[in-house]
Amino acid sequence: MVKGSQKIVSVDQDIPIIDMSQERTQVSKQIVKACETLGFFKVVNHGVDQTIISRMEQESINFFAKPVHEKNSVKSANQPNFGYGFRDIGLSGDSGEIEYLLFHTNDSAFLSQFSFSSAVNCYIEAVKQLAREILDLMAEELRVPPYTFSKLISTVDSDSLVRVNHYTPSDEFLGGTTRVSDKSESLMRVGFGEHTDPQILTVLRSNGVGGLQVSNSDGLWVPVFSDPSAFCVNVGDLLQVMTNGRFISVKHRVMASGKESRLSTAYFAAPPLQAKIGPIPPMIKTVNQPRVYQTFTWSEYKKFVYSHRLEDSRLDMFRTCKDEDDEIVY
Numbered sequence: 001m002v003k004g005s006q007k008i009v010s011v012d013q014d015i016p017i018i019d020m021s022q023e024r025t026q027v028s029k030q031i032v033k034a035c036e037t038l039g040f041f042k043v044v045n046h047g048v049d050q051t052i053i054s055r056m057e058q059e060s061i062n063f064f065a066k067p068v069h070e071k072n073s074v075k076s077a078n079q080p081n082f083g084y085g086f087r088d089i090g091l092s093g094d095s096g097e098i099e100y101l102l103f104h105t106n107d108s109a110f111l112s113q114f115s116f117s118s119a120v121n122c123y124i125e126a127v128k129q130l131a132r133e134i135l136d137l138m139a140e141e142l143r144v145p146p147y148t149f150s151k152l153i154s155t156v157d158s159d160s161l162v163r164v165n166h167y168t169p170s171d172e173f174l175g176g177t178t179r180v181s182d183k184s185e186s187l188m189r190v191g192f193g194e195h196t197d198p199q200i201l202t203v204l205r206s207n208g209v210g211g212l213q214v215s216n217s218d219g220l221w222v223p224v225f226s227d228p229s230a231f232c233v234n235v236g237d238l239l240q241v242m243t244n245g246r247f248i249s250v251k252h253r254v255m256a257s258g259k260e261s262r263l264s265t266a267y268f269a270a271p272p273l274q275a276k277i278g279p280i281p282p283m284i285k286t287v288n289q290p291r292v293y294q295t296f297t298w299s300e301y302k303k304f305v306y307s308h309r310l311e312d313s314r315l316d317m318f319r320t321c322k323d324e325d326d327e328i329v330y
C-alpha cells in the first residue's frame, strides 16, 4: 500500500490552463480563481523562450547521465542537503525514487562548478521573471499595493531555489543494487511524497512524462498531464499565509510509474531569510475574515519545515490562537 494514498481521479479536467496572451484583467482573474480553488494551474503562452527551456533540459539530461561518483561530488560546501541527492529528500528521513540537484539561485560559487551554469542562469532569470509577472497579476486582482508579492522575490538576497528532479524508470531500480521490496509498490512508486511547497510560489516544468498529482478540495488526487510547453504554477505556504488563507498551498506528490524518465525543474520563489511574513492588512477583515496566521520570518518557518516530515501539515503550527496586532507593512 502506498503511504498516504487516496482515491485517484482519472483526468486532469480540474486543472485550470491559463493563456497568458489574453487580456491582462482576464489573466489576473483566472489566476486568482485558480489559487482560491485548487492552488495550482498551468500557464501557456507564457513568453519564456523555448531555446532557454531546451538548453536547460538537455544540460540536465547530460548531468544525470554522468557516472555516480561524478554526480556525488557535486555538493554544497556549507549545506549538506544541497547539491546532488539520491533518494533522500530533506533532512528528516523522507525518501523517494528520485535523484535530484538542488541549489540556491544566487549561489554563484556553487553554480560555477557546472559546465552548464550559463544555461542554468538564463533559465533562472526567465522563470523568475515569469514568477514576478504572475505575482503582480495576483496583486492587481486582489487589489493590494502593486509589487506586494513580487518585491519579496526580486531582491538579491531572496532565498529562492531550483530543484531538478529525475525519476528514473523502475527497471533501473529493480535490476540495480537498489531493490524495491514490495511488488505492489513496484507498480506505483512514490517519487516524491505528498507535501506542500513552503515558499511563496513554485514554477515547474517537466519533459512530457507524467507522475505529478495534486490534491483537490475533495481530497482526491488529480493527475497532471505533462505538457512540456507549459509551466505548472502552485501556491506555496507563504502565499497562503500572506493572503490570510484565501489562496491554497496545494498538496502534491509524484508517483513514478516507471516506464520512462520524468525530468522536472522546479523554481521555488522565496523571500530573503529575514523577511517578515504574515497576512497582509488588506486580506484581514475583522468581521468575516479575521487573521488566520501569525507573523514569522521566513528563516523561522524554514527551520521548522526542515525539522518535520514532508507530509506534516506544517502551517497548522502557525495559525493564530489569539488576536495579534503586529501588522506588517509591505
Ligand SMILES: O=C(O)CCC(=O)C(=O)O
Pocket: 163, 165, 192, 197, 204, 206, 212, 252, 253, 254, 264, 266
Ligand atoms: O517533480 C515534480 O513534478 C514535483 C516535484 C516537487 O513537488 C518538488 O520538487 O517540490
Ligand SMILES: [Fe+2]
Pocket: 195, 196, 197, 252
Ligand atoms: Fe513540491
